[in-house]
Amino acid sequence: MTRLIHLFLVFSLLSVLAVGGGTAVLPEMQHMTVHTFHWLTDAQFRNIYSLGQVAPGPNMLMVLVIGYQLAGWAGMVVVGIGFFLPDCIITLLVNRWWVHLGGWPWRTSIQRGLAPVAIGLMTSGTYAIARLSIVDVQSLAIAVTVFAILLWRHVNPGVLVLVGGAVYLLTKM
Amino acid sequence: MSFGGGAVAYLREYLVREEGWLDDEGFLGAMEISETLPGLNAVNMAIIMGDNLRGIAGAVVSVIGMLLPGSIVVMILGILWQSNHSNPDVKYFLLGIAAAAVGLLSAVTLQIGRRQFRQLPDIAIIFVTFFAVSFLKLPLVVVLLTLGPISVWLYRPHVSEPRAEDEHLPFHRGERHHWFRH
Numbered sequence: 001m002t003r004l005i006h007l008f009l010v011f012s013l014l015s016v017l018a019v020g021g022g023t024a025v026l027p028e029m030q031h032m033t034v035h036t037f038h039w040l041t042d043a044q045f046r047n048i049y050s051l052g053q054v055a056p057g058p059n060m061l062m063v064l065v066i067g068y069q070l071a072g073w074a075g076m077v078v079v080g081i082g083f084f085l086p087d088c089i090i091t092l093l094v095n096r097w098w099v100h101l102g103g104w105p106w107r108t109s110i111q112r113g114l115a116p117v118a119i120g121l122m123t124s125g126t127y128a129i130a131r132l133s134i135v136d137v138q139s140l141a142i143a144v145t146v147f148a149i150l151l152w153r154h155v156n157p158g159v160l161v162l163v164g165g166a167v168y169l170l171t172k173m
Numbered sequence: 174m175s176f177g178g179g180a181v182a183y184l185r186e187y188l189v190r191e192e193g194w195l196d197d198e199g200f201l202g203a204m205e206i207s208e209t210l211p212g213l214n215a216v217n218m219a220i221i222m223g224d225n226l227r228g229i230a231g232a233v234v235s236v237i238g239m240l241l242p243g244s245i246v247v248m249i250l251g252i253l254w255q256s257n258h259s260n261p262d263v264k265y266f267l268l269g270i271a272a273a274a275v276g277l278l279s280a281v282t283l284q285i286g287r288r289q290f291r292q293l294p295d296i297a298i299i300f301v302t303f304f305a306v307s308f309l310k311l312p313l314v315v316v317l318l319t320l321g322p323i324s325v326w327l328y329r330p331h332v333s334e335p336r337a338e339d340e341h342l343p344f345h346r347g348e349r350h351h352w353f354r355h
């Protein structure tokens with residue numbers, strides 16, 4: 001029971017802090033689940049993150065697997081509610097309120113000011129996954145190749161990550 | 174317009190191009206709110222579009238539609254992974270996926286921040302935020318409560334700055350909210 005309460009509190013906190021989306025809270029999520037609560041190892045965190053990459057829909061649905069891994073189906077439900085419900089309520093309220101802020105000059109300031117912070121956090125999220133997954137020349141080559149392909153043209157990201165996984169597996173055979 | 178898993182790009186494709194439920198300006202207005210608020214972009218978009226088209230019931234249905242298929246798939250994968258996690262092939266495959274995801278996340282971050290990465294004050298804020306989280310290891314709540322207000326203050330109203338043109342504002346589209354059904 002204590003673990004379910006902790007899971008709920010951690011993931012609802014991450015939910016309201018997710019300025020810049022899911023990638024932005026990855027370092028904090030890793031820190032809390034691996035270092036603060038010792039629920040997962042770095043490798044488990046990385047593997048669960050990878051599962052989210054190959055599922056359709058938002059990649060951060062991988063938090064459901066974290067909940068399941070730690071506390072079974074109840075853990076999955078608690079983490080799902082904790083991670084998604086607070087944001088949904090905030091967004092619904094602000095959506096109805098936003099239109100009344102049309103003439104409020106600070107609205108633009110908030111948007112402009114939060115944008116670079118959000119991008120800084122996304123950079124940190126990318127760095128956190130890089131620290132966990134760039135372990136040799138082959139993994140580095142896969143990351144660089146995917147980056148170059150996406151700069152060059154739009155390719156379905158789901159296909160790219162699957163090919164990345166297959167190529168890395170082949171290099172280890 | 175490829176964000177994360179590309180869900181937002183698909184939303185635009187269906188809602189604007191195929192169904193014609195809203196126009197591009199309406200879509201950008203929703204993007205503007207989604208990106209400023211905490212939470213996953215795709216989920217926030219689903220809430221806003223559902224709410225604008227059909228009220229709270231619409232928002233609930235949209236979110237469920239956005240999350241349910243992926244939830245089922247990710248849980249199937251999670252259960253399969255749990256029973257095979259010691260298999261080295263599975264380990265290498267997942268590591269390769271994470272490495273590929275680093276390339277993907279880098280491209281997405283660069284694309285979303287394409288305007289900010291070109292402006293000096295924004296580059297400074299990006300760097301300080303990155304340094305505070307990744308190297309100083311400051312708690313996210315501390316970073317947001319200090320750098321957030323500082324950054325908003327730098328862009329406070331009535332500051333005359335030479336770059337303050339609409340085309341430099343990634344999330345700002347002026348007062349184009351008349352499409353909202355309120």
